[in-house]
Amino acid sequence: MRFGPQILSRCDALAAISEERGRLTRRYLTPQHRAAGERIAAWMREAGMEAHFDALGNVVGRYAAALPDAPVVVTGSHMDTVVDAGRYDGIFGILCPIACVADLHARGRRLPYALEVVAFGDEEGVRFGVSMLGSRALAGRFDVAALERRDAEGVTLRDALCAFGGDPAGIAALARQDVAAYVEAHIEQGPVLQDAALPVGVVTSIAGGTRLRVRVDGVAGHAGTVPMPARQDALAAAADMVLAIERHCAGRADTLVGTVGKLAVAGGGAINVIPGAVEFTVDLRSGDDAKRKEALAALEAECRAIAARRRVVIGWEPFFELAAAPCDARLQAQWAAAIAAHGVPVRHLPSGAGHDAMEFAGLAPIAMLLVRCGAGGVSHSPRETLAAEDADLATRVFLHFLERFDPASVAA
Numbered sequence: 502m503r504f505g506p507q508i509l510s511r512c513d514a515l516a517a518i519s520e521e522r523g524r525l526t527r528r529y530l531t532p533q534h535r536a537a538g539e540r541i542a543a544w545m546r547e548a549g550m551e552a553h554f555d556a557l558g559n560v561v562g563r564y565a566a567a568l569p570d571a572p573v574v575v576t577g578s579h580m581d582t583v584v585d586a587g588r589y590d591g592i593f594g595i596l597c598p599i600a601c602v603a604d605l606h607a608r609g610r611r612l613p614y615a616l617e618v619v620a621f622g623d624e625e626g627v628r629f630g631v632s633m634l635g636s637r638a639l640a641g642r643f644d645v646a647a648l649e650r651r652d653a654e655g656v657t658l659r660d661a662l663c664a665f666g667g668d669p670a671g672i673a674a675l676a677r678q679d680v681a682a683y684v685e686a687h688i689e690q691g692p693v694l695q696d697a698a699l700p701v702g703v704v705t706s707i708a709g710g711t712r713l714r715v716r717v718d719g720v721a722g723h724a725g726t727v728p729m730p731a732r733q734d735a736l737a738a739a740a741d742m743v744l745a746i747e748r749h750c751a752g753r754a755d756t757l758v759g760t761v762g763k764l765a766v767a768g769g770g771a772i773n774v775i776p777g778a779v780e781f782t783v784d785l786r787s788g789d790d791a792k793r794k795e796a797l798a799a800l801e802a803e804c805r806a807i808a809a810r811r812r813v814v815i816g817w818e819p820f821f822e823l824a825a826a827p828c829d830a831r832l833q834a835q836w837a838a839a840i841a842a843h844g845v846p847v848r849h850l851p852s853g854a855g856h857d858a859m860e861f862a863g864l865a866p867i868a869m870l871l872v873r874c875g876a877g878g879v880s881h882s883p884r885e886t887l888a889a890e891d892a893d894l895a896t897r898v899f900l901h902f903l904e905r906f907d908p909a910s911v912a913a
């Protein structure tokens with residue numbers, strides 16, 4: 502195997518750079534972000550690239566083209582993780598193209614385009630609640646209001662960025678106009694390829710999403726004295742809403758999915774107090790933006806009806822939205838050809854997970870290569886697995902694609 506073992510051992514090395522002992526959590530603008538980025542930058546330089554941290558803490562590696570003024574192709578993925586994460590989400594999409602560049606460089610091969618590999622500092626949005634900050638800035642869509650968002654400790658993004666050594670004033674200049682194409686490799690994070698016994702697949706489109714915060718205000722009271730019919734229990738009302746959201750999304754033939762990932766009683770709650778206020782989050786996704794918007798309106802109406810029936814007050818605050826991103830048909834065909842050249846049947850599939858590629862969709866043609874996840878496709882979990890053979894095959898497919906790609910083939 503040419504690439505698999507080294508990529509997997511690098512994934513292991515990065516998984517050891519964690520904020521928490523015994524499990525992998527690496528949030529944006531932490532010392533662990535810095536350490537992982539430095540390791541990645543060193544591997545980029547070793548592979549023959551120039552590499553630096555940009556104003557937002559992304560690591561950008563550049564493999565110069567054969568000729569000056571050549572077009573630029575961007576690839577990469579994210580180096581932040583969810584809490585108690587797997588070790589391949591994001592990281593594979595950084596290490597796979599670095600391995601390709603190392604191979605090209607060792608053979609003295611330059612491409613007819615400059616290849617930039619970006620390790621994005623934030624994609625998961627765990628620390629500040631909004632996702633894709635790194636890729637959003639390169640796509641020219643960074644909203645400066647995000648700088649005032651606070652993490653759980655009350656630190657603003659602006660202050661965290663300055664402490665990291667980044668530069669809020671330099672964010673606007675990260676916006677790119679010169680990108681001929683954006684491609685990304687990623688673990689599938691689902692079971693489709695494993696069920697089909699296929700190591701890789703080509704993404705057709707990436708599901709769009711809405712994130713919102715729901716606040717439920719009831720009336721706190723004594724758990725022993727307030728009669729049941731008189732209660733305005735915020736947690737019981739929130740539970741009703743959570744189940745209504747699940748019911749609405751379940752059992753549909755389309756790709757709509759809804760998740761309540763966080764729920765907390767204000768002040769932490771107490772065993773003998775009727776919960777007075779609860780906050781929870783909703784993550785709603787679909788490959789079809791119109792269906793997602795329709796569902797959002799229907800869910801709001803259902804939750805408001807529950808609130809009225811239970812005599813609690815509801816606050817419904819969407820705070821993040823990303824449109825579904827179709828992948829470019831010409832690029833998909835080129836990925837398909839690279840897969841077929843390795844004797845593997847070509848499978849096209851949609852991505853339900855969000856990816857940095859989505860941010861580039863308005864800027865350049867995008868496409869993605871997915872690699873099979875083991876363990877039934879589990880991801881966002883330490884149970885995430887990736888076989889060395891699959892990492893190897895995906896990297897050979899990636900290299901095949903890069904060596905044959907002509908930016909003129911996707912020029913508008």
Ligand code: GLV
Binds near residue numbers: 624625856
């Ligand atoms: C990112 O991993 C997402 O899809 O939420």
Ligand code: MN
Binds near residue numbers: 583590625881
């Ligand atoms: Mn993820």
Ligand code: MN
Binds near residue numbers: 579590
């Ligand atoms: Mn990811």
